[in-house]
Amino acid sequence: VKKNTIKDIGEFGLIARIRRRYARSSDLALCGIGDDAASLRSPPRGHPTLVTTDILVEDVHFTRSHTTPYLLGIKSLAVNLSDIAAMGGIPRFFLLSLGVPQELSLAFIDRFYDGVAKLAETYDVLLVGGDLTAAPSFTINGVLIGDCPPNQVVYRKGAQPGDTVFVTGPVGDSALGLEILRQRGLKPRDFNAYGEATGRDKELLRLIRHHLAPEPPVLKGRKIAELRCATAMIDISDGLMADLGHIMEESHVGASVRVDQIPRSEAFQKWASLYHPQPLDLALGGGEDYQLLFTAPGKALQQAIADGRESDFPFFPIGKITPHSGKLSLITEDDRPYSPSCHGYDHFRPPAGGFHA
Amino acid sequence: VKKNTIKDIGEFGLIARIRRRYARSSDLALCGIGDDAASLRSPPRGHPTLVTTDILVEDVHFTRSHTTPYLLGIKSLAVNLSDIAAMGGIPRFFLLSLGVPQELSLAFIDRFYDGVAKLAETYDVLLVGGDLTAAPSFTINGVLIGDCPPNQVVYRKGAQPGDTVFVTGPVGDSALGLEILRQRGLKPRDFNAYGEATGRDKELLRLIRHHLAPEPPVLKGRKIAELRCATAMIDISDGLMADLGHIMEESHVGASVRVDQIPRSEAFQKWASLYHPQPLDLALGGGEDYQLLFTAPGKALQQAIADGRESDFPFFPIGKITPHSGKLSLITEDDRPYSPSCHGYDHFRPPAGGFHA
DSSP, X not given: OOOOBHHHHHHHHHHHHHHHHHOOOOTTEEEOSSSSSEEEOOOSTTOOEEEEEEEEEBXXXXXGGGSXXXXXXXXXXXXXXXXXXXXXXXXXXXXXXXXXXXXXXXXXXXXXXXXXXXXHHHTTOEEEEEEEEEOSSOEEEEEEEEEOOTTOOOOSSOOOTTOEEEESSOOSHHHHHHHHHHHHOOOTTSBOTTSOBOSSOHHHHHHHHHHHSOOOOHHHHHHHHHHTOOSEEEEOSXXXXXXXXXXXXXXXXXXXEEGGGSOOOHHHHHHHHHHOSOHHHHHHHOOOOOOEEEEEOHHHHHHHHHHTTOOSSOXXXXXXXXXXXXXXXXXXXXXXXXXXXXXOOOTTSOOTTOOOO | OOOOBXXXXXXXXXXXXXXXXXXOOOTTEEEOSSSSSEEEOOOSTTOOEEEEEEEEEBTTTBOGGGSOHHHHHHHHHHHHXXXXXXXXXXXXXXXXXXXXXXXXXXXXXXXXXXXXXXXXXXXXXXXXXXXXXXXXXXXXXXXXXXXXXXXXXOOSSOOOTTOEEEESSOOSHHHHHHHHHHHHOOOTTSBOTTSOBOSSOHHHHHHHHHHHSOOOOHHHHHHHHHHTXXXXXXXXXXXXXXXXXXXXXXHTOEEEEEGGGSOOOHHHHHHHHHHOSOHHHHHHHOOOOOOEEEEEOHHHHHHXXXXXXXXXXXXXXXXEEESSTTOEEEEXXXXXXXXXXXXXXXXXXXXXXXXXX
């Protein structure tokens, strides 16, 4: 009998299959999949342990018809990698819990884990455990554990008035990718089983792929941590304004942002106005870009970069931290206030038809 | 406006509420709720880090009408505590991700976290993070992090032929509690908002409560680890037979169990035959007792207990490990083979109407 669904091999058959295919041996994992808990070598002395967890729910964060299992696997790890990156950390171990509809095919699960495993390999992360259960909606809960050298962890709470606000790269591509996906749907030929764009319209597919399987800013986060001058950092998952708001809240400060200085990609500048009436608002309010937003005394950062002769990670200054706690000012090129049409994402108050991690 | 539902306060309002009420400061948590990742003091030198994660899904593992939010909160942490206990570990940090139906009341969430917080306090565990999202079914994913002194971690894989098989206490109470719950339902007066049985039929309510909010064997697990003679250990979550099967599989051994020696509680002996045609099978196949099942050279354990003059944790010998890999023999008092009617729980092949963690 060919085994096509999870019901055919059962919970323990599926665990054994995942373990056989995706567990890698390492002297960091004393025991991984196959015990009550994973037993892991603890970080070097003085390194704090970093832990993050993210839950993705079908028809809330994604629809199966609008992504591929491989890209969904990548996203499941990427969103957690981004959180560790936003602390300046080094990712190490991943645990993945799935709630799986009984009719889901084994092929779907295999491709999903292929995506997870590919990204894990890229960042030298070990899959060391998780949990499996039946569920009415496909539900993904990832747990990522990492660590960070002493005194390099960057929190949300240290921003100081006068600090410059930086982002690590263009924002808005993910929100634009989602708009394009909504308006044109996903076609069978758009991506192959390994997440490669095989359809036409490569530029649009790149934007869609950026939404479906973002690149986590792990190296950027480490670089910023090593420069040791960032005072606060966060990843842009809820949207630039909302995430800057989180830093303002934790640091008890305000901020002033020059909207024309927010970096946007060439593809964004070319396509955004075709898919959205207010392109700038996609860049301000749209989430899931997984760039990093950080604050630092501007001169200290310039000096640190100059000292290290760094030029491979351009950081884009977009504004300043102010003492006006809770107040975010958006300013145009000609010094006028700008009012966006949206303010970031809240899972319990979503816009109609929104999907979001 | 009175704020009664999660939609009224939103995702970030809910996070702030949880943080305000349940986050405790500790020098172990450098940063908990309110950043991209928790930043935790790493274990002492040489202690491995232990991590476990468990997902509970409404209408798969529980129904809201058959439990109370407080007891569900307790269970959400208890199942994870039990996994750390089964490694011999010390629990430290808890992260909790919830997928929440939008109509759920704030009162439900408050009582749920009250239950989590109560059990966390009992075992000195800190709530340091998690994730919140909307979801069609109430979904709970817990992550528990602990550690263990060097050379005290007990895996599933070390059982040796000749070892005695022990359990740490009576089994079957949870499965019986579930049967009673199924047959009589839960009445409003059965438990109050703090999980105390307030209805009549105290004995039956104790069995039901054992199913809804099990006591995790944290102290028992530590005691066994400290005695340093257990060769393998697991918690009884899938059922005695199934979990002994997991040890057999990881250790490449078999086992022989004397069914009459399996400890059962007084309440079980009094009530089980009224609620199930084959009470012994509740003890053999029913899961979620969260006792520990472990193997050890019998004499070494007796000696270790005698050396420590321990008598506060009675361990019950129920059989022997054999060299016959994969073969489990169940034997009656008069040396005849016993055939149970069920073999443990598989989430993708559940019996009709089953709920199970």
